[in-house]
Amino acid sequence: MPIVKLQQVTYHYPFTEKPALQDINLEVEEGEFVAVIGPNGAGKSTLCYTLAGFIPHFYKGELKGIVEVDGVLVQDSDLSDWVLKVGLVFQNPFNQISGAKYTVFEEVAFGLENSGVPRSEIIRRVEEVLQMTGIADLADRSPYSLSGGQQQRVALASILVMQPKVLVLDEPTSQMDPIGTREVFGVIRQMAEQGMTVVMAEHKVEWIAQFADRVIALWEGKIYLEGKPHEVLTDERLVEKGFGVSRYTTTARLALPRGLWQKERPLPVTLEEAVAGFSALRNARRKQG
Ligand SMILES: Nc1ncnc2c1ncn2[C@@H]1O[C@H](COP(=O)(O)OP(=O)(O)O)[C@@H](O)[C@H]1O
Ligand SMILES: [Mg+2]
Structure with a gap:
């Protein structure tokens, strides 16, 4: 039983003629790590928003087809319930930071505090996740005093700490150097090994080849190619469509x-x-x- 199921999903942003996603069929198994590649405007972020329930609960427009996670249709769920199941790490970490907290520790603890988890467990889980994402030494810093790459780690930590069943990441290493990128891919692989399902929009193909189980190549809102990382990433047809190779x-x-x-x-x-x-x-x- 796949945990994520999209059937004939077509989505139009409000007041747009051309669909941002068109006839998407996608099933993801529990614990699978799927990478989504595509040139600018291909629909990667839109697919992330769809999986994470921001479409249709935040972005209106017109969503057709079936979007189901863990047997529940997105239309039948509230965004507040959905985000506990599907965590989204935004492309721009600035969008993730609450603005309400003074330290990285509090920022990462924020979501748990709101869900009524006991204080001692919050501390334990936050410390664990700060270690895992390599930012334990930043715990007392202001989220706003950090570099882009560090902010991306905070954004990842604040989602991981919630232990979502499905982790959706939109170019989570875009502001990181190769060392940071490698570490983050390693953490995400480890989460998948532990049973978390991962969908990650990313164009760093060398890392995808090493860490992902499957690659979806999006082009103009459609699934253009799909398969094992090496098959897809070395396919000649990527070149003509302007994919990063x-x-x-x-x-x-x-x-x-x-x-x-x-x-x-x-x-x-x-x-x-x-x-x-x-x-x-x-x-x-x-x-x-
Ligand atoms: N808020 C929006 N309103 C209208 N059109 C949008 C919006 N966001 C994205 N789009 C359009 O949807 C398409 C897919 O965009 P996006 O998902 O951001 O692609 P990618 O993340 O692959 O660069 C593009 O044509 C883009 O212009
Ligand atoms: Mg994008």
Whole structure:
């Protein structure tokens, strides 16, 4: 039984002609980590809002089709109930910060305080999540004194602490350096291993290749390609539609007709795969003498 089920979902923002999502069919299994890629305007954020109930409960417009999480239709739920099940980490962390709290600790505790969890458990859960997201040392800082990347970690922590069944993330590492990005992907993978279902809009394809179970490629509001990360991320059809493609894939694709990449070898997405591929070719040549 998939925990997330979208059937023939089409959505128009108010007063728009063109649908932002069109005929989306998507099922996500419990504990699965799905990455959503797509060029600007493809509908990634809109898909995140739809999963998280902001469409139709906050953004009006016209939603058609079935949006179901854990057996409940989004239309049959209030946003306040829905967000306990599906947590959304916004693309811009500024939108997540409540503005009501003076420290990172209080900010992360905010959602739990509102849901009546006992004080001692709040403290335990907040401390755990601050550790996990690598911001324990920022606990006493003002959320507004932080860098964009640090704010993104706070935004992630304040959702994780709520322990939603489904975690939706909209480009959660956009303001992070490679080290931060790697750490956050690691945390999210770990959550999926523990049974949390993850849908993440992201264009850092090298990380997606290493951590996600499946990739959905959105284009003009439609699912254009879908499948295992490597199959999708090395598909030629991404190039013509303006998707971000790994530089290693591009390099190997150029090397191939020149005999500098082995034909039978899948194209690489990550640096490690590229190095392995080029080394294998060199070794094969050496053997031939
Ligand atoms: N609030 C809005 N009102 C009207 N149109 C919107 C709104 N937000 C996004 N759109 C449109 O919906 C489409 C998908 O946007 P979006 O989901 O933000 O794409 P992405 O996150 O992939 O860049 C775009 O054509 C965009 O212009
Ligand atoms: Mg977006």
